[in-house]
Amino acid sequence: MKNFRDEKGKLRSTLRSIEYNFHEAITMSRICSGITSFRYLQKGFITEGASNNIYYDDEGFKLLAFLNSKVCDYILNVYNPTINIMPDDLRKLPLTYEKFEYNFCENVKRNIELCKLDWDSFETSWDFKRHPLISVISQNRTLFDDITDIDLAECYTCWENECNERFNQLRANEEELNRIFIDIYGLQDELTPEVEDKDVTVRKADLQRDIKSLVSYAVGCMFGRYSLDEEGLVLAGQPFEAHFFEASAPVCGTGFAGASGASVPIGEFYYKTDEGVKKCTYNPDKDNIIPICDEEYFSDDIVSRFCEWVKIVYGEKSLETNLDFIAKALGNKGNTSREVIRNYFLNDFFKDHCNTYSVTGSGKRPIYWLFDSGKQNGFKALIYMHRCDADTVGRVRxxxxxxxxxxxxxxxxxxxxxxxxxxxxxxxxxxxxxxxxYTKQLAEMRIYDEAIAHVANQRIEIDLDDGVKVNYAKFQGVEVAQEGKKALKVDLLAKI
Structure with a gap:
């Protein structure tokens, strides 16, 4: 980047203060329309131009506590009542550490921990391990002692209680810090320590949001991105065969998995560990293609696979009860829970996925791509972009x-x-x-088939380093000839 120049040799980028890159810091947004907030930035990150960083030596947590207090917000509004907070505004703050006799660093560390626990509960976090509606099972073994009959509604209640406890603890900690600084600066007549719910930065449980995120996690397990047997990210660019094996013979000693002589059903999947090869609790999809149909045409379509996943996670006895709970939370149309879930996958899953994987200012960056023939719902299928190869489109077709x-x-x-x-x-x-x-669907599918055939013959490979936007465009705007008409442009993937 230091030598990134245009064709005339002029530098196209200027790197400033690079000696501070990857250091621990306090960061804030330059533009803030509400209460000014300051965040702890752990080691290993570079900030971009829309934020300011404060680098510190020994008093970082004390400084962070003060900056996030009502007192600091009050003073900043006096100095600068606009939405732009500049470094000079911070330099003017009447900050005297000798007045901070109370040791509140543990409070600050606990607040950071609470916020991180909340953030890591969702799959967009780098440190996401497992969905919380699954984690609560191992955390409450006395409640969930029968693994064949786990009530998802009870799991949600446990998660809701955990969220409320975290929310209330964070608010209490922040109010205590406010009280300390109000006393130090003698602003009892101007400020109160109370923090409104809207200003507490961890989330409370939300039934629909959390069930949708559970569905998303299940889809991740289908593609091998996640696994019920391992925490965190599993497949994210490496070959499927590098981690998973399919039993290829009835005796596993003659196939890939297990000890010599053991009986293994063909088609079962195994995964590599440091201790050897172990059987998958839930089998990932081998060909990286999961169809979504408005009727149950495929025995292994996304609804069937999802129901199987729910049965494995929460038990066979409670399957129907749990599917009813999921369907009610999703809120889609349908006469049965499976119909509701099917309609969610058909109409809303990809939209929700795009909203989850969106970048502010840059747009949507989905990692699961939806092959979509059009408005008639003739054909839809999901793939995982990190497993997409030159033959994926051909197999879809x-x-x-x-x-x-x-x-x-x-x-x-x-x-x-x-x-x-x-x-x-x-x-x-x-x-x-x-x-x-059916007539409309078949007409739509015939046009789509012509378009997808053209791309399949090209055997396009994607480069993950190019990102979603560049790779996604390779499958869009395919021209299909029409007799006596202008060529029709067809998108293989749903628009984002």
Whole structure:
């Protein structure tokens, strides 16, 4: 970056204060429309231009406590009542450490710990390990003593209690710090120590948000990004075979996994550990393609795989109860829990995923990509971009799109037979609507097939170093010839 120049040799970037890179610091946004907040920046990071950093020697936690207090916010508003906080504003603060006799550093450290626990509970954190609605099971073994019958609603209650406890503890700690600084600066007549709920920076439990994040974690397990057997990120660019093995023979001594002579069902998956090879609790998807259909055409579509995942995690006895709980939380349309879940995957999952993996100012950066034939929901399938290779598009076409077309054709023939032989008007009307739907879907899928064939033949490979935006564009805007008309541009992937 020091020598990043244009074609004329002019430097295109200037690096300043690089001696402070990767150091522990206090960071803040330059523009703040609400209460000014200062954050602890741990070692190993570089900040960008929209923030200021404060580097310190020994008094960092005391400084952080003061900067986040009501007293500091009050004084900054006197100095500078605008939304832009500049370094000079901070230099003017009447900060005298000798007045800080009370040892509140442990309070500050605890606040940082509470905030980190909250942040790490969700998969966008670098230190995310396992979804909290699963972690609570091992944390409450006396409550969840029967692993075949775990109530997800009870898991959520445990998580809700944990969130409330963290929320209340953080608020109490911040109010105590406010009280200390109000006393030190003699501002009892101007300020009160209380902190409003909206100003507490850790999240409370939210049923719909947390169930949707559980669904997202389940999809991650399907692709091998996460695993029920291991904490944190598992696959993120390395070959699938580098970590997972599929049993290839009925006796595992003649295949990949296990000790010689043990009986292993073909198709079971195993994963590598330092202690050897172990059986997967939940099998990841081998070909990195999971179809999403509006009807159950594939036995291993995303709804079937999700139901299997829920059964493995929470037990077979409570499966239907847990699916009902999930469906109610999602809130989609449907007469049964499986229909609701199917409609969520069909209509809302990818939108939620894009919102989760979005970058402020840069847009959406999904890691799961949705092959989508269009508005008629003729064909949809998810892939994991970190496992995408030159043959992925070809497999989507031959192993899934073509099969889906045959399933729809068969369903249309069945509906047409019902029309021809219906004994009631309602039955005939329902079948007529189905034929109309299938006709539109097949027309959509034929155009999509032409587009996907063109890309499949190119055997496009992606470069993860180029990021989502560049790689995603390689599969968009494919031209399909139309007789007597202008070529039609078709996107293989859902628009982001």
């Amino acid at each position: 031959t192993d899934y799109l073509h099969k889906a077309q045959k399933y729809v054709e068969t369903a249309m023939q069945s509906a047409q037979y019902t029309i021809d032989n219906a004994t009631s008007a309602s039955e005939k009307s329902k079948a007529t609507k189905a034929v109309t739907k």
